[in-house]
Amino acid sequence: MSVRNRLNILLSILFVIACCLKIQAAPIDEVRRLYAAGDFQAALNKVSPLLQKSPRDASFNYYAGACRVELGEKSKGMQLLRTALSRGSMDAALLLAEIAITDYKVDDADQYLSDYDKLLSKNRKAKPDQERLDEINARLLTTRNMLDRVERIAVIDSINVPRQAFFKNYRLSPEAGRLSDRSALPARTRTVDPAIVYVPENEIELIWAAPDSDGVSILMSADRLADGTVTTPAPLGDNLNDGGDANYPFMMPDGVTLYYANDGENSIGGYDIFMTRRSDDGFLQPQNIGMPYNSPYDDYMLAIDEVTGAGWWASDRNQIPDSVTIYIFIPNEMRSNYPSDDPDVASRAMLRSIADTWTPGADYASIRRQIASIDDTTADDNASPSFRLAIPGKGIYTSLEQFNSPRAARLMDRYLTKLEEYTRAKHHLALLRKAYSDGNRGVADEIRRLEQQLPNAAVELVRASNAVIEAER
Numbered sequence: 001m002s003v004r005n006r007l008n009i010l011l012s013i014l015f016v017i018a019c020c021l022k023i024q025a026a027p028i029d030e031v032r033r034l035y036a037a038g039d040f041q042a043a044l045n046k047v048s049p050l051l052q053k054s055p056r057d058a059s060f061n062y063y064a065g066a067c068r069v070e071l072g073e074k075s076k077g078m079q080l081l082r083t084a085l086s087r088g089s090m091d092a093a094l095l096l097a098e099i100a101i102t103d104y105k106v107d108d109a110d111q112y113l114s115d116y117d118k119l120l121s122k123n124r125k126a127k128p129d130q131e132r133l134d135e136i137n138a139r140l141l142t143t144r145n146m147l148d149r150v151e152r153i154a155v156i157d158s159i160n161v162p163r164q165a166f167f168k169n170y171r172l173s174p175e176a177g178r179l180s181d182r183s184a185l186p187a188r189t190r191t192v193d194p195a196i197v198y199v200p201e202n203e204i205e206l207i208w209a210a211p212d213s214d215g216v217s218i219l220m221s222a223d224r225l226a227d228g229t230v231t232t233p234a235p236l237g238d239n240l241n242d243g244g245d246a247n248y249p250f251m252m253p254d255g256v257t258l259y260y261a262n263d264g265e266n267s268i269g270g271y272d273i274f275m276t277r278r279s280d281d282g283f284l285q286p287q288n289i290g291m292p293y294n295s296p297y298d299d300y301m302l303a304i305d306e307v308t309g310a311g312w313w314a315s316d317r318n319q320i321p322d323s324v325t326i327y328i329f330i331p332n333e334m335r336s337n338y339p340s341d342d343p344d345v346a347s348r349a350m351l352r353s354i355a356d357t358w359t360p361g362a363d364y365a366s367i368r369r370q371i372a373s374i375d376d377t378t379a380d381d382n383a384s385p386s387f388r389l390a391i392p393g394k395g396i397y398t399s400l401e402q403f404n405s406p407r408a409a410r411l412m413d414r415y416l417t418k419l420e421e422y423t424r425a426k427h428h429l430a431l432l433r434k435a436y437s438d439g440n441r442g443v444a445d446e447i448r449r450l451e452q453q454l455p456n457a458a459v460e461l462v463r464a465s466n467a468v469i470e471a472e473r
Contacts, residue, residue: 058087075439160427173307217245237283261300269296408471
C-alpha cells in the first residue's frame with residue numbers, strides 16, 4: 001500500500017472519529033444552550049438520559065443538579081452537584097458555594113470555594129471565573145457580617161398576599177401616612193413599575209421612584225401646594241442609589257428618617273432595606289439595616305407606625321409564586337442583637353419560625369387589636385374591598401355596612417375570620433411543602449394533618465357563605 005493510500009485511510013479514520021466526537025458533544029451543547037436560556041425543564045429532559053448512561057460524568061451531574069435546584073428540587077439537585085464536584089466540576093463548586101450563602105451556611109461556602117481553588121490548581125488550562133468569584137466572595141463577606149449582628153425583634157404575625165398591590169394590606173394609622181399607587185400623583189408623572197407613593201399625614205411631600213435618564217430607578221419627591229397643585233418632581237437625594245435601583249420609600253413622621261429598598265452592591269441579594277436620615281446638607285450615607293429584615297431574596301417596603309407600635313415589611317424569601325410575605329413586627333427603641341455565637345442565629349435570621357422571636361410570657365394581642373381597629377376609611381381610597389359576596393337579587397356586597405340583616409352581618413364577620421384562618425393554613429402548608437422538598441422530613445406529619453383538615457375547612461367555608469346569603473334574603 002502506497003504512502004498516499006495510507007495517509008488517505010488515516011485521514012478517513014480521523015474524520016470518522018471527529019464526527020463521532022461531534023455527535024457525542026452535541027447533546028451536552030444543547031443542554032448548555034437550554035440552561036443558559038433559562039429553559040431548565042427542557043435542559044433537564046435533555047440531560048437526564050445522558051446521565052442515566054454515564055452516571056459518573058461531571059458535566060451531566062452538574063447540569064442535572066443545577067436544573068433541579070432551579071426547578072425547586074433543591075435536595076435532589078444538591079446531591080447531583082456534590083457528585084459533580086467529586087468528579088472535578090469547578091462550576092459545581094461555585095454553585096454549591098452560592099447555595100450555601102443563600103442558606104446562611106458560610107462555613108460550607110468557604111469549603112466549596114476552597115474545593116474550587118484546589119481544582120483550579122490541578123487544571124493548568126482552566127481560567128478562573130474572576131467576576132463570578134469576586135461576586136461570591138463579596139456576598140459571603142456581607143452575609144458573614146450580617147450574621148454577626150442579627151437584630152432581636154418580635155415578629156408578631158406574617159401574612160401571605162398576592163404580589164399585585166401587596167402594600168394595600170398594610171394597616172397604618174393616619175399619623176403614619178399612607179401608601180398609594182400612581183393615582184396619588186398628577187397625570188403623566190413618570191414612575192417605575194410597581195409605583196408605590198408615600199403620602200404623609202399632612203399630604204405635602206410625596207415620595208416615589210422614577211427612572212432617570214439611564215433607566216435607573218431613583219427616589220423622587222414633590223410638594224403638594226395649598227391650591228392642590230404639585231411642584232416639579234426632583235431627585236430626593238443623590239446618594240440614595242448605591243449603584244442599584246431604589247424604590248419602596250417610607251418616611252417617618254419626623255420627616256427625617258427614611259426607609260427604602262435598593263438592589264445595589266451593598267445588598268445581600270435582590271432588594272435590601274436601607275435606612276438614612278435627612279440633614280441640612282441632604283441625606284446621610286444609607287445603612288443596610290441587616291437581618292432578619294434582609295435576606296438573599298427581595299425585601300422591601302418597611303413602614304413603622306408609632307401609633308400602633310408595629311412595623312411592617314415585605315419579602316419574597318418564602319418563594320411562593322406570585323405572592324409576598326408581609327411580616328408585622330415590634331420595632332426596638334434601641335437595637336439589640338442576638339449573640340453572634342448563638343447556634344440558632346441563622347434560623348433566627350431566616351425567620352424559620354416567627355414564634356421563636358416572641359418574648360416568653362409576652363402578650364401581643366393588644367397590638368393586634370390596635371391594628372385591626374384601624375378604620376378602613378383611613379386606607380388608600382383605591383384599596384381593594386375586603387370581600388366580594390354576591391347576594392341574589394341585591395347585587396355585590398363589599399362591606400359589612402351593606403347588610404340589612406344584623407344576623408347576616410354577624411355571620412359574614414365570622415365567615416371572614418374563618419376565611420382568614422383557612423388562607424393562613426394554606427400558606428403554612430405551602431411553606432411546609434417547600435421545607436419538605438428542601439430535605440426537612442420532620443414536617444411530614446404536619447403536612448398530612450393540614451392536607452386532611454383543609455378540604456373540610458373549604459366545605460365549611462361554602463356552608464358559612466350560604467348561611468350569610470340565606471340570612472340576608
